[in-house]
Amino acid sequence: MAETVQLKGITKRFDETTAVDDVSLTVEPGETLGVVGPSGCGKTTTLRTVAGFETPTDGEVLFGQEPVTNVPPERRDVGLVFQSYALFDNMTVQGNVEFGLKMRDVPAAERHERSQELLDMLDIGDLGDRDPTTLSGGQQQRVGLARALAIEPRILLLDEPMTGLDAQLKNRLQREIGSLLEELDVTALYVTHDQEEAMVMCDRIAVMNEGVLEQVGDPEEVYAEPANAFVADFIGTSNLLSGSLDDRRLDLGFATLDAEVQRAAHQGKVTATIRPEAFEVSESGAFEATIQESFYLGEHVQVLATLPDGESLTLHLDPRLEYTPGDTISLTVDPEDIHFIDRS
């Protein structure tokens, strides 16, 4: 049965640098928790701490109620999936999947049955006898996943598993793996630098930057209500506007907008985030902006515009209209689409 995995105040220092700084996270039973952030943010070190390949300088890792901080990796029952697949080329596909069961002295017949079942689930049931080097990248990653799942891990750790694959294959594999993890009720930690991938694959997302956990929440929450400027910028594109808030009126200096205020603390000088797709062109909008450049991107047109105070704005607008640089457009924003971030 799936269990909770907890990180309590994990800190990891290498000589002078602090890779992970006081990170506390709870992975709920059966959920896929995404850990995203730019390279060097400490997400991989966090994963390696859960796997047991790094000993935290401070803090504790718990599987269920059991502290595992000092348990060696081979006795933690964690499944690892790497970007480079890391398949054992000296064994067949079947041999790879059965490796963990062999280490646990599971009888051959049972091993065979279990590995075949997993390979079938991953749609590579006929590749069992093949040499891993003869498989495509997508097939190799399926083998890697089957191998990690074969031991029924207490937590499955995926480190950039899709990064080496092309976009189309990535999309397909994301959907398949996502539903498989749900079906098998596996608790998983999914590390990626790709926020879109995290949003597709994960039930919740933890955003990290420079070793610090910036925000944890479900994808909608992290996207729509970023906790700070870093999250707003890292998860998609966002416009940051500073102004002052008086009750429900946001004064930007050149215009005043109606806003929904989620937290009482947000009053006076504030920073608001507004997503590019939240703006709409209207006959008599709340404020005006001057078009600088526009790029047709199919489902929308990305327009870079300048506000009256000189700040620039990124907009995703209706692709059926035309946007000529130098023209002025009048814009409105739904009060619900304006969010305020905590200033740090």
Place this chain on the structure above:
Amino acid sequence: MSTDTRTGGVPERDPGRLGRLSAAFGRRIVTALIAVTVLFLITPVLVTVGASFAGEWTGVFPTGFFTLEHWRHVLGFADVAGAERALGTFQFQVGTYTVTIPFRSLFFSLVIALGGVLINLLVGVPIAYAVTRYDFFGRGWVNTFAVLPIVPGVILGIAFLRTYPNLPSAIALVIGYSLLKVPYMVLAVQSSFEAMDLRQLEESARSLGASWPRTFFTVIVPNAKTGVIAGSIVCWTLAAAEFNFTYMVYSRGPRPFSIFLYNNITNSPILQTAAAVSIYFLIVAGVTVLLQATGQRGFSVGGGG
């Protein structure tokens, strides 16, 4: 604009007279040069092997084919004067049967060299692994010393005689060969290790429940199989033919192959020498084929001896 379409998508430019000559003949000239060089180097080998079957070799080319007499001499099948310079045979009793092992010198050297290879494996594989996988204090020095065949055979031989004067020849030879040839093992295995992501392989295996020693022997070493095989073959052949160290250290007991070669080169009639040297050429040819079969085409080693 030129109408020459052979350049495809590359921006066209006028190559000049020399450039045109080079485009027209360059490849053929290089091929011819290589062919001449290879021919120059291989001719003595072919002539020598040919001469070992000839009756006479007074001019540039041997004459009077075809005889197996010289081969019978060096292989030890002729009961004539000079038999002490043949490969010799080796006999022992199993119950009432007498087992005869032919080509004693060759057999002895191969066994001694195999002992050296075993030590090379025990020492070389862990060194190759450590310098590829870990960053530790003195890593650069270990790497350099491990791959530099730093002691010439003569020097090592003198040092051995001085330090261990009563060491039996066979044991001294095994230890000496292993010291002299370990760089070739480290290089071959290291090139295999460098081609794989050691850390991720190791971590995958350990997360699946394998202890470190088990990971090393069931995943890491088998994945470096081509390097281990190539390194073993190269160390084995080079050790079996090692002359300098052998000449310094060998005192009694069965005669090693390189001493057999030396005795023939210095004391035998020229055609018998040709036959003796041909044995070595045949071994080198055989090993080359073996190495090709293990897929280590790119691996090259310097001269032995």
